[in-house]
Amino acid sequence: MFDNQEQQKFTIAVIGAGGACVAFLHHLVVSLAPSQAAALRVQVFEPRPCAGPGLAYQEDEETLLLNRVAETMSVSASDYSTFSAWLRWKSHHARELRPVSAANLSAAYVPRPVFGRFLADFFRETLDSARQKGLEIDVVPAAVQGIRRGTRYLIETPGARYEADSVVLAVGNTGARDHYQLGGHARFLDSPYPVRQRIRPLLGARRICVIGAGLSAVDVAVSLREMGYQGGIDLVSRGGSLPFVRGRQAQAHQPRYLTQAALIRLSNHGATRIGLRALGRLLRAELRTVGYDWRALFRDSADPLASLRADTGAAGEVCQWQLVLAATNAVVSTAWHALDAASQDVVLKRFARQWRARRAPMPRENALKLLQMIERGQLRLLRGAPAFDRSSADAISATTAAGTVRYDYVINATGSAQWVDTPQDSALVWQMLQDGLAVRDPRGGIRVDFGTGAVIDQHNEPDWNLRALGQITNGSYFFVSSLEMIARHARRIADDLLATLPYEGRRVIGQPTLVPVAE
Ligand SMILES: Cc1cc2nc3c(=O)[nH]c(=O)nc-3n(C[C@H](O)[C@H](O)[C@H](O)COP(=O)(O)OP(=O)(O)OC[C@H]3O[C@@H](n4cnc5c(N)ncnc54)[C@H](O)[C@@H]3O)c2cc1C
CATH class of the missing domain: 3.50.50.60 (FAD/NAD(P)-binding domain)
Incomplete structure (x- = not known):
């Protein structure tokens, strides 16, 4: 070639x-x-x-929002301004971007396809710079x-x-994993994306079941609503709770206890593994600096609707625990790597799901839409593992604690396997x-x-x-x-x-000279 x-x-x-x-x-x-x-x-x-x-970030409906404000989305590990700077510049030429770029980008949740446009542009410019x-x-x-x-x-x-x-x-x-072996059924969608092609054709349905209650399930529910869907939607998941709601953006938290230096010290510069107790102590101390009790962090809500109401009401304020968790990005991989195998196992079994849910909250505007849908009876949150019946060709039935319901469509929104x-x-x-x-x-x-x-x-x-x-x-x-x-x-x-690149001619590189362990 x-x-x-x-x-x-x-x-x-x-x-x-x-x-x-x-x-x-x-x-x-x-x-x-x-x-x-x-x-x-x-x-x-x-x-x-x-x-x-x-x-x-593929081309799709504008109802799909980034889960972080524009000023924190970037392709650079050191410069968070790449997207917001592009938005401001690009909107001089692309009129349709002006309403987005005119918003306060430190607080705005921009549609994901706009970020996709940025990525495509950035990719082309990178090719030019390389040339x-x-x-x-x-x-x-x-x-x-x-x-x-x-x-x-x-x-x-x-x-x-x-x-x-x-x-x-x-x-x-x-x-996504097909947890209930529904693959191949004409009324089963193995993924909601792109929602424009996959969800829009379903608007005539009377009742839709969405498997999952995380960010992808929120995408489906909000998109259906914005497309004018009038039927019912059930979000069925093991936990039965929606994602947390992102609080107001504020100055980044400066960690004092859960730091790279503390992890290096505890692990004796990587020579020994640490236990979950030791790591937990650092997280506890860090949360205490903002007056938050760590036990509340991993508590599942017994009343998801009450939590959604409370979260949505408080979303205009700064949420200190979210800032602490956001600051852990700098150390989370090192902390994970430093844990001993038994502790990693405990984390995966008991805390991982909650941690990820708390690290990826949804924008307040989506939470408000969901709340409205729940209050007017269009959306239900069903907890537990449903038993699906796929024997009918034109519907799939599901039995949960709430009874048996016949769905026109079932959409898998459980995210990447x-x-x-x-x-x-x-x-x-x-x-x-x-x-x-x-x-x-x-x-x-x-x-x-x-x-x-x-x-x-x-x-x-x-x-x-x-x-x-x-x-x-x-x-x-x-x-x-x-x-x-x-x-x-x-x-x-x-x-x-x-x-480790060769400067002339081709050779296969050996062990890298750089083996950094810190983020
Ligand atoms: C629905 C969704 C929403 C998200 N929203 C956010 C968000 O708001 N903010 C955030 O920070 N993160 C978000 N994330 C996390 C997201 O995964 C990362 O931000 C990032 O987009 C991942 O990029 P990627 O290149 O690894 O994966 P992808 O975006 O999945 O891209 C991988 C690419 O590889 C291609 N590919 C796959 N297999 C092959 C093959 N065999 N040969 C050639 N090409 C192949 C695919 O076609 C695809 O284009 C989201 C994730 C999902 C799934």
Whole structure:
């Protein structure tokens, strides 16, 4: 596909062009020296028509909101202004963005497709910057079906093969788990996205069941309402509660106890693992600095509707515990990594769900819409695992504590699966697992080396030329469902690859010189 000169260059293949890829390329290009650029080639593989937005920020209804205010959404790990600066500049040319850019961006929850437009623009500009430094970044508009490891990597797409020296897996969010074996039924939707194509055709339904009550379920309920849906909606989930409501944006909390320095001290510079008790003490002390009792943090509400009312009422005020939790982004991966195996197990079984729910609250405007829907009887929150009956062709029935209900449609809104367990979850990662290029991490996703994101193979060896980013690394880093966290890891991988790049000719790199453990 390329002439000989191009073939000789050290080639990095990036699989997937969502937010993780944009963040990685940004950090790579910013730090790249022109002498390195001349010896390097990058190929990005992405089957979607547009590189940048990925799944979360794809073109869709404007009812889908970012779960963070505009001024905190960025592809840079160090500069949070990339999106808000773009919005202000872009709205000089794109009139339709003016109402968005005129809002107070430190308090505004912008539609996700607008962020997707930003990502697509940022991606194009990054390619331009790279070209100015002498680096060509090509986009191959195809899904990668397989990766084989020889002296170089062989990247297989339908009908073509490419070679690379280093691979960055940025395949993003995998499919949701089909917990109730409803797949294949004509009235079952395995994912709500894009809602414009998938949800809009359902407006004539009388009753819809949404499995899940997290942010994706909120997307479905709010979108149905805004599209003019008149029927009933049941959100069915084990916990029966909606996400928390985000409080008013305020100055960032400065941690005093739950700090990188404290974790390094406790773990004896990484030489020993720490127990949950020790970590809990740091979190408790940190929450005490804002007068919050840590026990309230992990308490599930017995009355979700009362909690929603209370949360929505208080959302105009600063919520101190949310600021403390937001500040943990700087240490959460290190803290997770420092925990001993038994403690990690306890966290996954008892606290992980609550932690993630509290770290990703919903915007107040969505909470208000849900509250209205509940109060006028259009939306119900049902707790417990339902028993589904799929025997009828034109409906699916579900039995919960509230009785048996016949639904015109059932929508799976449970979010990304924690593991790749079938080829449907991710054909590529499944193949890598089968071939031993990657192994399952019992904590979630695939195993990667904590410091470098290098994928660990069946022989327990980290492959320094095969790095992973995003959702599939959730077992190693615990909290990766936020672009801020992904951008931090992307910068680390970009810096690490650049530090070990050859300056002329192609060679396979060895163990990286940089093995940072701190965020
Ligand atoms: C619905 C939703 C809403 C979210 N909202 C927010 C938010 O408001 N704020 C926030 O910080 N985070 C949010 N997140 C978290 C989100 O995952 C990250 O912010 C970020 O978008 C993840 O980027 P990614 O590139 O890892 O994944 P994705 O966005 O999933 O992109 C991965 C890309 O890889 C491509 N791909 C997959 N397999 C292959 C293959 N085999 N070959 C080639 N290409 C492939 C896909 O087509 C896709 O374009 C949200 C997540 C979801 C699912």
